[in-house]
Amino acid sequence: MEKFNSKVVQIEAAQWDGTVEGATEVINWALDNGGTIRFRDKGEDDYDLHQPFLHVDTLEGTMRAQKSDWIIKGTEGEFYPCKDSVFQRKYEVAR
Numbered sequence: 262m263e264k265f266n267s268k269v270v271q272i273e274a275a276q277w278d279g280t281v282e283g284a285t286e287v288i289n290w291a292l293d294n295g296g297t298i299r300f301r302d303k304g305e306d307d308y309d310l311h312q313p314f315l316h317v318d319t320l321e322g323t324m325r326a327q328k329s330d331w332i333i334k335g336t337e338g339e340f341y342p343c344k345d346s347v348f349q350r351k352y353e354v355a356r
Contacts, residue, residue: 270336271355276345277315279328284315287332291317296340298332317342 275287284300291298297318303311315326319341326332326342333343343351 272336272352273334274331274343274348274352276331276348277326277328279313281313284313287315291332291334291340294334294340295338296334298326298340315342 275290277283277287281300281302284298288298288300299316300313301316302313312328315330315332317324317326317332317340320337320339321341324342329345331343331345331348332340333348334340
């Protein structure tokens with residue numbers, strides 16, 4: 262089996278702070294760039310929610326983002342959520 266290193270790419274990302282105001286900023290950024298993200302507050306769905314979240318439309322379907330998750334705009338203009346722990350291992354600030 263061969264081993265491979267991932268290619269270095271530059272992405273845009275925003276970390277959601279879990280607030281309505283923070284959601285508005287992330288949603289507007291995505292909408293301005295062809296993405297779709299929706300805010301869902303506690304109790305808005307058919308099941309009991311303990312915290313608000315974002316629905317992020319991705320190439321693979323709708324995914325959920327929670328407080329402290331990052332929303333990434335990928336190299337093809339796609340948006341997707343990423344847990345902070347994964348984001349911290351994979352990315353660093355561009356210089």
